[in-house]
Amino acid sequence: MQKPDVIVIGAGGGGAVIAKELGELGLQVLVLEAGPWYGNKKWPHPNIEPGGVSSSCPNDLDVVLFKENYNKLENNMNDQISGKLRWGPADREHPPWNRSYHQRGFVWQNSGVGGTTQHYLANSPRAFPASIDRSWPLTYSELTPYYEKVEAELPVEFAPTTSKEELFYFGAKKAGWNLLPTLDVKTPGYRPQPNAILPPNSQLLNPSYSEEQLSWMEGCTLAGHCINGCPHGPSVAKIAKRSTNVSYVPSALQTGNIEVQPNTFSYKIITENHPAEGVRAIGVKARNTWTGEQEELFADCIVAAAGAIETPRLWLNSALPVNKWAGRGLVNHQMDMVTGIFNEKDLLSILGSPSVNPYVGHTSGARLDYPGLGSIQTIGTSPGLMASFTYALGKSRTKESAHNPIQKGRVRGEDLIELMADYKSSLNILICTDDEVDRRNGVSVSAAASDENGPIPSIRYTPTTNTLRKKQQLVKIAADILLQAGARKVVHSDWPDGMMIHMMSTMRMGYVVDQNCESYQVSRLFIADNSVLNNGLGSANPTLTTQVLATRTAKQIYKKYF
């Protein structure tokens, strides 16, 4: 591509969306992605050899190659150190990229085309309206048409019911909660998860089709591999779970205006002083992750979509103007896990089956929302992830009491073995708290530690007292639902505060960027990732709202500069 109109840094949840939208407006866009590209003929062995340089043609997408790479085995896919879906270079013999922490916990992200949406659960709820209207420079009603557009495009549908959702609904109803038949959550209640997953194929219950045949047809097969990377569908663009590498990236390539260059780590934004515009972004310095070769690329506008950790790092390492909110205000939904273990006979009477089978159906198919507190969401994963996230991570280790069915903290030894023997009769509930923005929390760069891409991100997060109070209330609600559903035991994992799965608000709208997501201090520099969210959306999973903003920002870029 000759000098592109726009360079987008990152092909994840936001970058792929803004690239496609800009491409549809006729702009030439170069997307730089730090990680590999799975399912593209130009990279037949994406983790073993460098492959091609870039791809701009939809015919390069290859579903057979995609399925070979996304092989559904949890260690191969989700090992955070050397898995295919990790935060690191394509070459898995090299270590992951490093971060420095000021508290217990870790950041769980993926590099690669599709970014973290490769293993996300595709949960796509809208922000709670009150969380937008109380502090954003935009109103919820201004965002609504963009929500509708993105929901139609992905598409977003309510999750179908399988055993684990049915059990959750049973417990929630018995605990006195109401069904919320809405996308705009203003009152507490439970509902199926609005998910960016294609509905099950209409032949799913037809025994004349084998499961393998169904996996090559359009629609979810309820195979339960969302978190390990969904490979099911007839073509890359029709894979059931709508990670951006199978939704927005194919659509972007269809415009004929997009080139995606994987294995390219952007480490600096190039600026100049312009007499009329002041400091403005004109390019990017990037490094090939296989060869170490560096290059400078130039465009009329730059979009940072590197995520809520790397975008502030990029800002700080580029020596851009000082902004007291750059990198500050990190929220993470202060997550936790609550798990119910059921007796087979109780399950039989509720479900007509003696097992919950957490590995069946959408990884997260049901939720309860409570504006002002947060949300809770069912989770069902493969056993390695289940054991390591449910029983390994507790801050505390409290002994079980014969009088209290709720056990708190880390589990080990024979207790672990017994609980994992009940894996098929277990239901996880994830806690997502409506946590408060605090300027003391955030991302800086480490003066002491650098990698090949410059000083590494240093992450600091302490929840506020109010956030912890809300989390405790949500834990109680989740435990109550599980007990109402008949759980014989409940385990509250008691996660460390620094579990970073939903990282947001480190380059906040209204503080670092304006309502069009353009930097206040550097013109022509836009941001299209979770970092621009003004707050934690009331606890709604952030990807959909980031995609909504990316869609809106594309329009603004076009209007202002082209």
Add this chain to the structure above:
Amino acid sequence: MITSACYPICPYSTQINFKAVVDTLIPSSIMAYQSGWTFQYGGVDLCTWEYLMMSFDSLPTPLANKTSHLLDVAAFFIYKEYGHSSFSPCEGLFSTLSRKDRFVALDYLLNLQIPPGMLPVPYRNDPVLIQITVDSIYQLTYFGYYSEWYGYGETRCNPPSFRHLCTYPISWSYTGYPGPSFGYRDFRGYLLNMQNLKSE
């Protein structure tokens, strides 16, 4: 069940400490059922200690040996509490503790009860790194044991792109997980659908 070590890069003292830690977190055990009992292989039998060592050595700064030293210092501290002051924090000391005391050693580290100046670099005076490391010992042990990793057989210590399933991952049978699937037919309808919302 125990096969020869495929990750012999670490010193023997590191190997025995990592064996000791996985044996503590996931021991071999007898599982009793109404119909009888069965033996369940533990983390040592399924070579999870090798997975743990390999994982620590695959970090940006390799940490398997340093972590082994960290465990030894915690063990030294426990022996000292028991009045065995003649011990020095020799390599492999952690593995000589009883299972119960190994738990205590891990808890002491997590609760920052070991004087931070006694610890080896890079853990010395870095309480967060100590806690993250102990958390990682738990998390990686559980993930290694219950995922498919043991099933990679002789290829399990190959570089990650050169592993393939050679045998059935026996830990799947301990949970009832059937392994990856093309699909399930447990479709029970919809509680809500977008179309209805739109028409409302």
